[in-house]
Amino acid sequence: MTRPQAPLSYRDIKQIVLERIQNGTWPPDSFLPNEAELSDQFSSTRTTVNRALRELAEEGYLERRRKAGTRVLAAPVRQARFAIPLVREEVEQAGAAYRYALVARRVIPAPTWLSGRLDLTPNQRVLHLECMHYADNAPFQYEVRWIVADTIPEALKADFTDIGPNEWLVQRVPLTNLELSFTATKADATIAQFLETTAGEPVFLAERTTWLKAAPVTLARMYFAPGYRMTTRI
């Protein structure tokens, strides 16, 4: 039953190329035929092949260089993508009820270490906030945050008793740069108290620094309750 072959989409081509990489037709470090030749083989156009290969390169399977051609990467630089969700969404997605509470709020001159980190002039004013996020009334995250008053003056007037600073910021400040780091740390007395655990217990700490163009906006430390796991699948 030979019926006229439906044209291959760029998805089909991606799939086929990936299979050929994975089954050894095109072993690591080898070069693929060029786009023109592939589009012939697939009875497709160079544009379609281009999109397929471009996306595979984007995903870390191929390396492409002009004139040199397209090469299969030996060790695909697999990259994990973590969505950075709002705490509320993270909690609700897990099927738990979210509750937020503002623990402390004060305006202070930036401590030296913070000035260093955010490149502030000495004693620039910052809004310091401490917040708790609960999942089904169990502590989920203890958040300590500093917001640079000069960059976001509106924040001084904002009321953070009902809405968390992260949600507040995300809704009105178009963040341009972001640095995110994760580490394990030991709960001190304060953290332990808020997370209802014992001082000295390991907690997962996410630290997030954001800028608006060159101006520092905020630094946040988010301590997660013991047992927290950040997970992703590829």
Place this chain on the structure above:
Amino acid sequence: MTRPQAPLSYRDIKQIVLERIQNGTWPPDSFLPNEAELSDQFSSTRTTVNRALRELAEEGYLERRRKAGTRVLAAPVRQARFAIPLVREEVEQAGAAYRYALVARRVIPAPTWLSGRLDLTPNQRVLHLECMHYADNAPFQYEVRWIVADTIPEALKADFTDIGPNEWLVQRVPLTNLELSFTATKADATIAQFLETTAGEPVFLAERTTWLKAAPVTLARMYFAPGYRMTTRI
């Protein structure tokens, strides 16, 4: 000085659209003009505008739905991308000398918890490895790994004294699925000994499970020396 406008590239258009989102011309939740109209405005083609918007959607700034149109996302689902490097590369990139050592190697029937995690039949054989990774002779990572013998029989013959199992696997097994999770845990006596720290200290733990199609390949637990930070910028 009116010179004939060079045509806008899809990059230019991305930039312009991003600026309009960030300066409030197109506030969160609002809809952009449709592609045809935008291509008029930019004196470009729909194809080019399409690529710009598609990539911005990919990056989490826009949401696109057929017929509905293209909407600015209120809280851009910013996503962090972590490259998942080989330990060796991670160490060398930090400018340190990398050293690897195999600590233990044995073939055992899979313990119950592992069978559950990897969906193995009871007592299926696994290769159990313990390895150390050093940066400038200081402990960097303690790796505990199980490799499913039925899925990767070659692994039983492999010599892991010179090359780590991760590098070995990456070079010959085209992993198809991967689950990665991060958490903070307490160093037990063994971990503490290898990482040259004290039992009870918090350590950063990355756990990685991989499959080849549906077949489970390996589970790895990587304990990082105290002070380790996983960082990314957007």
Place this chain on the structure above:
DNA sequence: TTGGATAATAAGTGTAGACATAAAATTGAA
């Protein structure tokens, strides 16, 4: 032999137009 100009090549990008498809909006019948 070497070094620099030049040609050749493969990917990168843009234009123009067509058809496909999902989903919202509308219409019509029960």
Place this chain on the structure above:
DNA sequence: TTCAATTTTATGTCTACACTTATTATCCAA
């Protein structure tokens, strides 16, 4: 009034072609 069928529309994708640009390979002269 409500639900199902139909129309409309914005994005999704493909074709065909042309031009651009980075980079390698080649060739020739010093």
